[in-house]
Every structure is written in C-alpha cells, then in structure tokens.
Amino acid sequence: MEGMPQNTPKTVEEVFMDFRGRRAGLIKALTIDVENFYQQCDPEKENLCLYGLPNETWEVNLPVEEVPPELPEPALGINFARDGMQEKDWLSLVAVHSDSWLLAVAFYFGARFGFNKSDRKKLFQMINDLPSVFEVLNGNTKQSKDHPGTHNSSSKIKSSGKSRQSENHTSKSVKMPMPLKEDESGGEEEDEDEEQGLTLCGACGTNYAADEFWICCDVCEKWFHGKCVRITPAKAEHIKQYKCPSCSNKRTRV
Template sequence: MEGTPHPVSRTPEEVFNDFKGRRAGLVKALTTDVDKFYQMCDPDKENLCLYGLPNETWEVNLPVEEVPPELPEPALGINFARDGMQEKDWLSLVAVHSDSWLLAVAFYFGARFGFGKAERKRLFQMINDLPTVFEVVTGNVKQPKDNSGAQNNSSKSKSSGKTSRQSESQPKGVKMSPPPKEENESGGEEEEEEDEQGATLCGACGDNYANDEFWICCDICERWFHGKCVKITPAKAEHIKQYKCPSCSNKRARV
C-alpha cells in the first residue's frame, strides 16, 4: 500500500532507484526494526502484508481492495505464520517473498514503460548486483576476503572486541575504507579488485563500501555495517568494548 503516489519512472535507472528505496525499507523492517515489525504482525489481526516504500521506509498494512491492484501485491497474511514457526525461519520466509515482490514491482514498471530487451537486461543487471533481502536477513552476504593473515590478525583485537586503528585518526572498532588489495601477479588484478569490492557489503543495507564512510564490525557475527544503518557514531564506538549488531542483540535477548 502506498502512502503517496509512486514517482513516474521512464528509464531502467529510475526504476532501479525505486527498487532500491523499497528494498532498503524492507531490509530495515527485517533487521534494524525487527522488534517493531514482529509486534505489528499480530496473528489475531486480518491478512497483513509487508510493503517497502520508495522513500526507504516500510509499513505493515492490509492489502488494497481493488482488483487488479495498481501495483503487484506482496505475500498476503504473513502475520498468520508468525507464531507457528521459529522466528528466524519466519523472517527468512518473509524475506524470500519480499524479494519476489520487489522483482514483480520492478518489471511491472518495465512493462508499463515499454522497456525492450536491452532495457530489461540492464535493469536486471543493476538489481542482481545487490544482495537479496533474504541474503541480508540470513547473514549470507559475502564478507571481505582475507588477503593477509597478518593484516587480519592485527585488524581485530580479541581482548577488546574492537578493531585496531587503520590510521592514526581513525577510531577503534570502525572501518573507513575497503581492505587494501594485493596485486595479482598472474594478470588478474582487475578481476580480483572487482570481486573484492563486490564482496565488501554492509550487513544491514547490503550496499558496498564507499570512501570516508564510518563502518563498524559486529563481534558476534563479524559482519560489517554502516554506522548510520545501526545508529552508531565514531564517538560512541570509542566507548564500546564489544559491539553486537541489532540482529545478534535480538537473538541473545530472546534466548
């Protein structure tokens, strides 16, 4: 269900921006806002759906009544299964259906705006470069490759639970840039760099590293996150002895 009319999209890039906004909202619902999402999916209520909105927000609401709807609708009645299975399995199932819905909406726009074969291919390639909602929720997003055992040992302090400084001005427990890349003597340096850049992703939003961004690593699952995605600032990170991401904190709280 849309709070405001969706923006008119005419190119694959515009449709992809709509996709990214909706995807970001769904990822928030199933990770950083998971407690709120869980409470809203009351099995005693009517059939509910999880909607990702273009402005990177989400909502749980009843499906639209019009048939056919203006846009494809998400999976119906996700709240009914909430208490009938393990929470992580339920969240994973909702994530899978959310991925299907995102693709349906994107290619609905593609058909609506007359995309040809080349435009549909470009749209799918942009979408496929991002990890799925399911991969983010289940923690299956690829992590940075270990290029140097010495570097890996020095980058994380087991005693303090915080990463070491990568530079004199950089706070502990954060990562400001992708790990240094080693040259590939066999001539595959460029391919290796592309692989590593694609593998270094935020565990919350799934986006790649960007220069001068604040990052923090969870000491439990060892996934990296944008500070803004998990609401941690560099100043706050200085006083954290052991950082636990929202997913790990929620799991431990319910044990």
Template sequence: MEGIPHPIPRTVEEVFNDFRGRRGGLIKALTTEVDKFYQKCDPEKENLCLYGLPNENWEVNLPVEEVPPELPEPALGINFARDGMQEKDWLSLVAVHSDSWLLSVAFYFGARFGFGKSERKRLFQMINDLPTVFEVVTGKAKEAGHLHNNSSKNKTSVKMPSRQPESQPRAVKMSPPKDEEESVDTDEDDEEQGATLCGACGDNYATDEFWICCDMCERWFHGKCVKITPAKAEHIKHYKCPTCSTKRARA
C-alpha cells in the first residue's frame, strides 16, 4: 500500500481534497483503466485490495501488515470474485465497497483531528455533492448530474418552488396556492380548495411534487399527469393544458 507518503490532511478542505483525489483514482481504475485493473486482479494471487491515492492514481496491492493499519482498509480479496461474476456486476460491487472505504477514510481523518459537529456536517455535504463511485461506474451519475445542474441554475427546477410574483410568467415553475386557513364545509371554501386539485387526476396538492398551471384555463396539474418535467418547463413561456390545446386546435 502507499504508506501515506502524502501530507496528512487536517482541515475540512484538506480532507475533502484528499477524498476527491482518492475518488478520482478509484473511478479511473473502474472506468478508463478498467482493462489494466482487471489484469491486476488475478484470482490466483493472494487477497488483494484496491486503493485510491490522493493524487488521483490507484493501485491494487496486498493489505498492510501493521495492526491496526494507519488508515481504514479497503475490501479484502476483490480479486477472488473476479471470475465468478459478470464483469459489470463485479465492477459495481468493487465500486460500492470503494465508496464505503472513501467515507471511512474521510471520517477517520475527521475523528483523528477532532472535527466537531459543524465540521463533520460540512465535510459530508461537500462529499455528498459529488456522485458516488458506484453512480459513475454504473452510469447513474449522468441523470443525477443533470438534475444537480438544473438545481444549481434554478432551485425551482427540481423540487416544488414557491409562488412567484405576478410580474413574472406564471405558467411554469410554480406551486398551487395554498389556503392559509383550514377549509370549512361551505360551497365557497370547496371552490377555493378546488384550486389545489390536479385538473387531470383530481388529487390534492402535495409539496413534494412538481406542478404547472395552464395559462388558458388557470387550472393546476401534476407535471407527471400532463407529461411535463421540470426540465421541459424551463423552456415553456406560456403553457396550455391538453384540454385547452385541443379546444384551440378545433377552433
């Protein structure tokens, strides 16, 4: 193993940079340099481990002999499973164990240098903003990255946003108005509460769902009911629901 010839990280930023470097090396081993990695994991050899290095390199090596080790150890014997599984499944398994190892190393440094609650929280938030090794290896990071990019440009594009001022286009990226007082069993209150029902399925407003309002009939719809995603809504200036679009076409 490397034996830690690199400077030992002591601050949140240094630990995160160490994490990011090791993560980069592991991703390289499991993606762009996978042929080289595969050859090094000969099942005829002893128990082998995959190490990510802070300089974005990697190595397959025997576990360290010292007990306890200087750093948490990666999964042992990854080479033994190489020929007993489909290659993609084996790589996914190694990726999952690599993610666990990366977290254990990062929080080992945090514990060693006395990170408090706020420092540990900040470190985890920085780590959590990156796709996991497993997500990158399996291709799931592309979808996650797309949602993250939309969120960074406009936080209303992924989750239900709050109501916008009337001066802005009201067709998209808005949530249905919610009554401030509890509804009473009267005709007027029933009509007001109806504004929070989906015009397609009739279900109630839920804060964790994306909604869109029709510019023509001013009814609200679940994005999923009218097949409008937050990403599509970003490019719509004036939205017309399916019913209004049909009426206009007939006219």
C-alpha cells in the first residue's frame, strides 16, 4: 500500500509526525484541492478510498487486496454517495471518517510497537491538541471572529510587519496584536499573544505564528497561511475581496 511509510514510525513522536502529515494531506484534499478531489470521486468507478499520506499529500485509490491490510483502511466507497447528497454534507461525512481513520492508523502503530499506558496517553494528548479534519473543514476552530479583542473585523491580512492601512483598499490591512494602553499590565499582553496563537489556518489547521503572512477569506472569514493558498503580501494588496479556494469552488449541485 502506498500509504505505508517507508520508515515505519516506532516512537510516540514518530507516530505523531506520521499522523500530522496524513492529516495535512486529508485537509488539503477537502479544502485546497476540493475540486480535484470531487472529480476523482466518480460514482461510476469502483469502491474508492481517500488516503492521507505521511508526506502531507493525498490520493483517491482502490482499497488494498490483502486481508488483513498492512494498515487500517479508510471508509470504503466514498465516491458512491457523492451525487446523492449536498456537497458540503458529503465532504463533512468524508472528514468524519477521515478523522476516525487517522486515529486508527496512529493507535495501530502504538499497538504494533507495544506502547504502554503513558505512551498511549501522550500520543492522544498530542493528537488532541490539533483540531480535527472535520473541525477545520467546517470552521469549528477558534478563528479571528472568536477573538474580537485581538483581530479587528476590518483586518483581512496579517504578518510580522507593522500595522498599516492600504491607501487604495481600506478593507485590507496587515494585522498584528492590538496595542496595549499605557496602564495595561504585561499579563494582558501575554493573554493577547496567547489568543493570537489560537488562530488556526483553514487549510492546514496549524496555529498562527508572528513571522508568517496570513490572509482572511471575506466569505467564510477563515484565516489562511499565504503559502497555503498561494497569496503573497504584494498580491494581497491588490485584492479587493479575497475568496479562499473552498469558497471559490463552491457551486450548486443537483
């Protein structure tokens, strides 16, 4: 099976890295590459599965023939329901099964290499610190609108540069933590930094970092790494209304 890593993870940290890579691939399939993923899930084809790979990529493929398989298998036949339900509901259902599969693979490695109680607990805590694929897909993560004190509603771009307002596009600005008043304590500044760190990329699901360029979708209001959606700071300054790949690809399906 192509999803089997060349160097099978044997420690908690290695299993978590494998989990995170597969998760990133699945999130990419259901958000950034959603149109490509949709087209590959042709109901006329045989039973298909969505695999997340350790190198942060994904593939739609037939299940393996071996019984039992080398790794737990994802949900079988996801393509058959594609045209029988609303696209959003279908993607959400695939996301839920993807989350279940990710956990199955991670704890399969744990069982295979004899993780003890503390190892399993450590692995679960590391996994649980990341939002699920379903949460990322449906925006059920702590985004900018959850922290009005940190993310101004008129700010759609943020990076490590100084706060500024574009002369030509007043709806866009580079976003940094809100300045503190002179009588505010250093503890409040730490709280704001912590809140900003809770912002999660709508594509890869990782946390905000001050040295990275981010942009917010004007439709779904999710934040994205510029690199994840292929938007540079210079390009963003000339965008009057930014739509993320998922919102851009939305269309009515019968």
